[in-house]
Amino acid sequence: MNPSPTEAWAHRCFVVPMERATIQVGSFTRAGEAHSDAAGLAFVLDQMAQRPAVQTLKAWAAEQLAPITGETAVDVGSGTGEEVAAFAELGLRAIGVEPSAGLRAEAVRRWPGSRLQFVDGVADRLPFADDSVDVLRCERVLQHVEDPAGAVREMARVLRPGGRIVLIDTDWQTLLVHPADPDVLRRMVDAVRSQSATPHSGRQLREQLVGAGLEITGETAATSLDPQADARQGFASLMRVQAQQSGAITAAEGEAFATRIAEAADRGAFHLSLTMYAVSAVKA
Numbered sequence: 001m002n003p004s005p006t007e008a009w010a011h012r013c014f015v016v017p018m019e020r021a022t023i024q025v026g027s028f029t030r031a032g033e034a035h036s037d038a039a040g041l042a043f044v045l046d047q048m049a050q051r052p053a054v055q056t057l058k059a060w061a062a063e064q065l066a067p068i069t070g071e072t073a074v075d076v077g078s079g080t081g082e083e084v085a086a087f088a089e090l091g092l093r094a095i096g097v098e099p100s101a102g103l104r105a106e107a108v109r110r111w112p113g114s115r116l117q118f119v120d121g122v123a124d125r126l127p128f129a130d131d132s133v134d135v136l137r138c139e140r141v142l143q144h145v146e147d148p149a150g151a152v153r154e155m156a157r158v159l160r161p162g163g164r165i166v167l168i169d170t171d172w173q174t175l176l177v178h179p180a181d182p183d184v185l186r187r188m189v190d191a192v193r194s195q196s197a198t199p200h201s202g203r204q205l206r207e208q209l210v211g212a213g214l215e216i217t218g219e220t221a222a223t224s225l226d227p228q229a230d231a232r233q234g235f236a237s238l239m240r241v242q243a244q245q246s247g248a249i250t251a252a253e254g255e256a257f258a259t260r261i262a263e264a265a266d267r268g269a270f271h272l273s274l275t276m277y278a279v280s281a282v283k284a
C-alpha cells in the first residue's frame, strides 16, 4: 500500500534521517539540522501551523504582543518565517532568528522583501544589543534548547524596558492516546519525551519568564486533537515508528497499537491529544 501524504512526510522528515543516525523524531536540534531535509521540515511546520490549537495560540500571542508600526520585532526559532512576515505586514522591522540554514533559505524564498530579515542565531546567544527589541516571540522552540532558563534571560536582555514577549511551547507529558495498552503507551510517550532537550517546557514557561526578571501579563493553553483520519497516519504512526526504532516497544507491540487505534477510529472512538501553553510578559 502506498503511504499517505502524512506518512510520507513522517518518513521523509524523520525516519529516513534517523536511519542515517542523525535527526530524531520531533527534533529540530542544531545537530540534526546539518543532515535534515529542510523541505521536509518546512512541510512538517506547515502541517502543524494548520492545527486549530496552534492557530489559536498564534492569534493570542499577536494580541498580547500588540505590535506597533515602526517597532522592532523578533521571532526566535522562526522556522519558515510566517510570523516574521506577519510582523512586517504590520509595518514593523521584522527579524527571524533561525539556526537552520535550510529553513532560513526557505523563509527568504517565501517572504522576499526589505522589511524582513532572517538571521543565523540561537536562542541563548541572540545577535542583538541590550534593550534593542520592542516585541519578541518564541514558539515551540524552548523544548529543543538545553538551557531554556538561560535562553529566556538572553531574550530579556535584548528586550527594551516596556518590551513585550510571548513564549509558546508543548508539554510532552500531556500526550494522550486512547485506546492503548497502558504499559506500551507509557513506553511510547517516554520515547517521545526522551527526544526533547526540555520535554516539559510548556509547564516551565512562567518559571523562565519570572526567573529572567520579567512581569507576567497573561497565560493560556490550547489542546490539539487529532482527527479520526490521523489514527492511521500523522503523529500516532510517527510515535509508533520512533518507539520501535528506539527499542522502546517491539514490532508486535507497535502492530497491536496501530491496529487498536485504527479499529477505534473506524468507530469514531480514537483520541490523541497534546496540550500547548503560552505565557506573555513585559520587561519593567
Ligand SMILES: C[S@@+](CC[C@H](N)C(=O)[O-])C[C@H]1O[C@@H](n2cnc3c(N)ncnc32)[C@H](O)[C@@H]1O
Binding pocket: 028, 029, 030, 045, 049, 076, 077, 078, 079, 080, 097, 098, 099, 100, 103, 121, 122, 123, 124, 138, 139, 140, 141, 144, 145
Ligand atoms: C517546531 S519548530 C517551530 C518553528 C516556528 N517557531 C513555528 O512556530 O513554526 C522549532 C524551530 O526552532 C529552531 N531551533 C532549534 N534549536 C534552536 C535554538 N537553540 N535557538 C533558536 N532556534 C532553534 C528550529 O530550527 C526550528 O525552526
